[in-house]
Amino acid sequence: MTTVQSPPAPPTAIRPRVVARTSLYAVLAANVAVVAYFFGQAGFASNALIVIGRVTGLYGALLMAFQLVLVARLPWLDRRIGMDRLTSWHRWTGFGILWTLLAHAVFITFGYADGTGVGPISEVVDLAETTEGVFRAVVAFGIIIVVGAVSARSARRRLAYETWHFIHLYTYVAVVLAFTHQVAVGTTFTSSSAATTYWYGVWGVALGSVVLGRVILPLWRNTRHQFRVSAVVPESHNVVSITITGKDLDKLPAQAGQFFLWRFLTRDRWWQANPFSLSAAPDGRSLRLTAKAAGDGSAALRHLKVGTRVFAEGPYGAFTTLHRTKAESLLIAGGVGVTPIRALLEDLEGHAVVLYRVSSDRDAVLYDELRDLALAKGAELHLVTGPPVPDRLAPRELARLVPDIGDRDVFLCGPPPMMNAVLRSLGDLGVPKQQIHFERFSLAG
Template sequence: MAAVGASAARAALWAVVLVNVVVVEILFVAGGAGKNDVLTVGKFLGVHAALLMMVQLLLVARVPWLDRRLGMDRLTAWHRWVGFSLLWAVVLHATVVVLGYATLDGAPVLRTFFALAGVVASLLGMAAAAVVVTVAVLSTRWARRRLSYETWHALHTLLYLALALALAHQFLETTTFTANAWAAAYWWGLWILTVGAFVGGRFVLPLWRNAYHRFRVSAVVPESDTVVSVHVTGRHLDRLPARAGQFFIWRFPGHNRWWQANPFSLSAAPDGRSLRLTAKAAGTTSAGLRAMPVGTRVFAEGPYGAFTALQRTRDAALLVAGGVGVTPIRALLEEAAGDVVVLYRVQTEADAVLLAELRDLAAGRGAQLHLLTGRTSEGARPFDPANLARLVPDLTGRDVFVCGPPAMTAAVLRSLRALRVPARQVHAERFSLA
């Protein structure tokens, strides 16, 4: 079953990481001793900082096999936590190395620091550490809330510079994995595979797919005063491995600036002939889609996400949507099989995007559709445990797919836990770049 596939992917990922950590530690013990015990500890921390950097790259490499089973949001969350582990490993490595050389030379710590800065290999390592610390500070919630996404993302790409500096530092450093040719080959082989996966997933595959499919805007259809659907066509779309529930990162060069990118879900199941995204005017980029001319070139990265029917573990399903979060739910309903219930939460029926399509699809598939209206502030709480159990009495026997505003999604997930719906049957994904 697909859920087993997700568990297997998680187990496989961390098993690969763990096995390589163990192998590297064995190689380190066999030949990684420093000039004194303090420097040996510093080298040990440096090796593990490099391993954490490899894991960081792998988690955001957008490897299709992992992304399709685990989802970009989960991989990105792991990337964030590994990032803070990397920060402490880098800081401790740098601190212990300076202390180790100060102890070895019998010199003051500050003088030792400046002496090491005069050595090219050490200076490169210091520069890499400074970049990692800077990006980590800018990634804290306090700093992140004060920066636009574009600014934060541009600063975050400084980690590529840190990677280059760290690799140069390791290459020039001649005291670790150099005494044994097999150890050196293993270490640099890990780096080649990791960087290769990152470059392939983030650059080579998107460039190849866009050159091959040649995406273009074929129609722009207003759905309401604030919502618009964009139809995209191209060559050989039947060979694009997209599923209902997935999303792409969309760019419209020529209409918007190149760095303006948005993650929009497919609002219709891919049919091999065209793709459709439906977006609400929540910002300058999405608001401008309404004026986009037919024929505009499209650069699409994806498909991404594990919010698909591949995750189903039961014959019955509950699809829960809120606001414009209905777009992947509508696509899932289009290809859904079995007993399906749809809950669509909006303030008023006028806010219900794609409602006519949902009703047609529900009627054609024998699905139940409940439109849940009203303001939460006025007492409308359909996702409280008691209300949710009343709407869907056999809830624990269904897979549940949830997509909507963060507050609504959190409320639904809390109620599902209270109602003891097994975690393996609950599927929620945040479609976001950061």
């Protein structure tokens, strides 16, 4: 008897990333309009410099609240947009805050100095000494300048992630100081009960989002699931797989392609969190990560003992089947970037082609698993070996290996240079952007 398997249903035409992005833009635009309404309702100062200063201060406050939402790691946004893109938006919003608050400080200072006939420095000192909340605003602005300076690419490359993150945490101090400044002297804040309620609501939602996404959800999930190391398996001389078990893992909303921030609670590692992708699709009984030794922290993973407690934050990431637009797929992995690709292959329906790019056969970790999985699912697997030059995934080579590449979703994960080269090749081949799915591991502070 022959069973004919029907092809998988085509993915939905509604793109979750577009829905989430449009929703964010719409909410921000609505709040821009509301702030303008309340500002106009409060009346205008006679000095144009003060008017401009107040407007820039209000929009600086709104951007600060918006930035907190971006960095809150809310599951609905993270699954649809991805932490890497949210982090990028967070970074550029931070520079917007810096410039709007700088404009606020300059215009307010010169505006009041113009009315009193003193210099701007003397006016700042006088306001800080005599007006409630101004000194707190000066401190908050100083913190924002420092955080902005260490967030510049040149400075960021010179700092360890833990150092950068510790400095970045002072942003929350600046937010609290800025809010108390707004409460104390903000004329728009106190112009009406509706304006006061609105601003309390904005700050409540922003700060509540951070507490929910960064504190409550991780604590609740770790208390519920009680993660522990159940197996440590060396895959090669510098790659290790770690299996994590726990309670009620079938209720953990993790998907193939996602990652967690793993914190192994040993005496020398409890303070260090590392982002590692799942290297197998979640099965409701265990989670598996596979990591390459890239530093002292990841190199020490092979020495973890079975039974070690784990604090896991996540799951995070939009590199999942949620964003499929086609019934067939192309999976491209480079090096240890095979980990989420291997998990995705396990989860994908429809015909798939897998390209695994490595320097040599011995670098192809998890290859046996990938080969067996491809055989079981009827997928094509190509191991592409050789040095980076010449490019083995150039447009001509990709078109030869996958002639129908334009009719497939493309999932890409690997080292940044390799990913950039493949993205250029896909662009040259005319693959639509909405069919290309990738994620760069970036952590928002």
